[in-house]
Amino acid sequence: MIEDIINIAKEAGQLIRSRFNTNFSLEFKSNESDLVTEVDKASEKIIVDFIKKKHPAHGLITEEGGTTLSKSEYNWVIDPLDGTVNFAHGFPMFAISIGVQKNNETIAGVVHDIMQDIIYSAEIGNGSYENDRRIKVNSNTNLRHALLVTGFPYDVRENPDNALGKFAALTKSARGIRRLGSAAIDFCFVAKGVFDGFWEVHLKPWDMCAGKLIVEEAGGLVTDFDGSKINIFSKRILATNGKVHNAMIDVLMQN
Ligand code: IPD
Ligand code: CA
Ligand code: CA
Numbered sequence: 001m002i003e004d005i006i007n008i009a010k011e012a013g014q015l016i017r018s019r020f021n022t023n024f025s026l027e028f029k030s031n032e033s034d035l036v037t038e039v040d041k042a043s044e045k046i047i048v049d050f051i052k053k054k055h056p057a058h059g060l061i062t063e064e065g066g067t068t069l070s071k072s073e074y075n076w077v078i079d080p081l082d083g084t085v086n087f088a089h090g091f092p093m094f095a096i097s098i099g100v101q102k103n104n105e106t107i108a109g110v111v112h113d114i115m116q117d118i119i120y121s122a123e124i125g126n127g128s129y130e131n132d133r134r135i136k137v138n139s140n141t142n143l144r145h146a147l148l149v150t151g152f153p154y155d156v157r158e159n160p161d162n163a164l165g166k167f168a169a170l171t172k173s174a175r176g177i178r179r180l181g182s183a184a185i186d187f188c189f190v191a192k193g194v195f196d197g198f199w200e201v202h203l204k205p206w207d208m209c210a211g212k213l214i215v216e217e218a219g220g221l222v223t224d225f226d227g228s229k230i231n232i233f234s235k236r237i238l239a240t241n242g243k244v245h246n247a248m249i250d251v252l253m254q255n
Contacts, residue, residue, distance in 0.1 A: 093181055212232070234253075
């Protein structure tokens with residue numbers, strides 16, 4: 001199955017790459033920061049058409065098309081373009097994220113970093129890969145030496161649960177903080193040991209399904225801010241190398 005997921009991510013990735021920095025139509029969703037372009041929709045159509053043809057009984061949870069839960073035990077969880085604001089502004093950092101769940105457990109995940117032409121992939125029990133290279137989280141234990149990454153929900157202006165206090169507190173606790181604008185890539189950069197930790201509130205199932213498995217299969221830990229187990233519908237996500245996890249929990253829970 002992983003080969004199929006990789007192939008369809010590459011096909012949709014080619015379309016997205018060919019439309020980067022061209023004229024495309026753009027609409028607002030919940031507000032003027034929350035965008036969808038015709039390219040998001042075209043990418044989703046390529047992926048969904050493939051699944052409907054090859055696995056007609058499988059369910060779909062997709063960002064632009066909504067949810068049709070499965071009559072079989074399989075569901076595909078799809079972000080056809082993660083990093084739409086980057087894409088729309090010509091910043092070359094965006095991805096496709098495809099996860100497959102069996103009985104609500106993620107069994108495979110693929111994130112395609114389109115402009116770097118990298119495929120991150122994981123199957124449950126089989127480790128994580130950047131193209132053909134096995135990847136691992138880093139071994140740093142000291143939060144003061146950590147490079148962290150985060151993101152913010154589109155309703156950051158009005159949502160009191162916007163995590164800005166946590167951002168300020170972790171900025172003072174770590175070596176540095178980055179904000180890439182693609183949650184799927186944030187997870188993969190934890191998985192390959194670039195970042196020690198990633199936290200965000202209000203992610204959606206399609207932002208995290210594949211990335212969570214890729215971090216876990218690379219030896220990392222993904223939980224709620226209080227350390228409890230999460231699923232793809234959870235609202236507080238902490239993904240780390242496992243070794244700065246408790247130190248990050250302390251800061252996240254106190255701020
Ligand atoms: C967004 C990106 C961003 C994160 C937002 C997501 P989208 O996804 O992953 O990094 O901070 O929470 O919604 O809208 O570009 O698919
Ligand atoms: Ca997304
Ligand atoms: Ca998206």
